[in-house]
Amino acid sequence: MSIRLRDGHRVFVFAEFLDMRAGFEKLSFMVREKMQKNLLEGDLYLFMGKKRKLIKAICYDGTGLILFAKRLEQGRFMALDLFEDHTITREELDILLRGSVIRRNKFGENALTKKDVSVKFQFNGAG
Numbered sequence: 001m002s003i004r005l006r007d008g009h010r011v012f013v014f015a016e017f018l019d020m021r022a023g024f025e026k027l028s029f030m031v032r033e034k035m036q037k038n039l040l041e042g043d044l045y046l047f048m049g050k051k052r053k054l055i056k057a058i059c060y061d062g063t064g065l066i067l068f069a070k071r072l073e074q075g076r077f078m079a080l081d082l083f084e085d086h087t088i089t090r091e092e093l094d095i096l097l098r099g100s101v102i103r104r105n106k107f108g109e110n111a112l113t114k115k116d117v118s119v120k121f122q123f124n125g126a127g
Contacts, residue, residue, distance in 0.1 A: 009059075010043045011093045013086045020049035020056060024065055027058045039065070044093070052076035055097070072099050 005011070014030060022030075027047060031039045039045070044059040054071045078101040092102045 005044060005059075005090050005093075006042065009041075011046065011088045011090065012037065012043060013046045013080070013083055013088060014048070015080060015083075015086050017050045017080065018047045018056075020047075020054045020069075022047070022056065024058070024067055027056065027067065028065070031058065046093075046096075048077060048080060052079065070097055075099050078102065 012035060014035065016034075018030065019026075027045070028039055030047070031037050031045050035045065037043065037045070039058070040060050042060050042062070044057055047056045047058075048054070053076055054069060055077055056067065056069045058065060058067050060066070077096065077099065082101065088096065088102065095102055
C-alpha cells in the first residue's frame with residue numbers, strides 16, 4: 001500500500017501506544033495537544049496500538065480529515081522504541097506499511113566509524 005503525499009508534507013509517528021478505538025476526535029486531539037502540531041498543515045500522523053498489529057493515520061487534505069487504518073494479518077509493525085526519530089520519510093512510510101522495519105544508514109548525530117565501535121558478544125548456553 002502506498003500513500004501519496006504532496007512534496008513538503010511530513011510523516012510523524014506518535015511516540016506512545018494508543019487505544020486503537022480512537023477516531024477523528026481523539027486522534028485530532030492527540031496531534032494538537034500531545035504532539036503540539038497543526039493538523040490543518042496537511043502532514044500525516046501515525047498512531048500504533050500496544051499489540052502493534054494495527055496502525056491508524058490521520059491527515060487533512062484541504063477539504064477534510066482523512067482517517068485510515070492498516071491491520072497486519074501476519075507479524076507486527078516495528079516497535080516504537082526502534083524509531084530513531086519520530087519523523088519518517090514518505091519512502092519509510094511505505095516500508096512501514098508493508099510490515100517491514102525501517103533501518104537507516106546513519107544513526108544519531110554522526111555515523112559510527114571503526115574507532116567508535118566496541119562490540120561485545122554474549123552467548124547463552126552451550127553451542
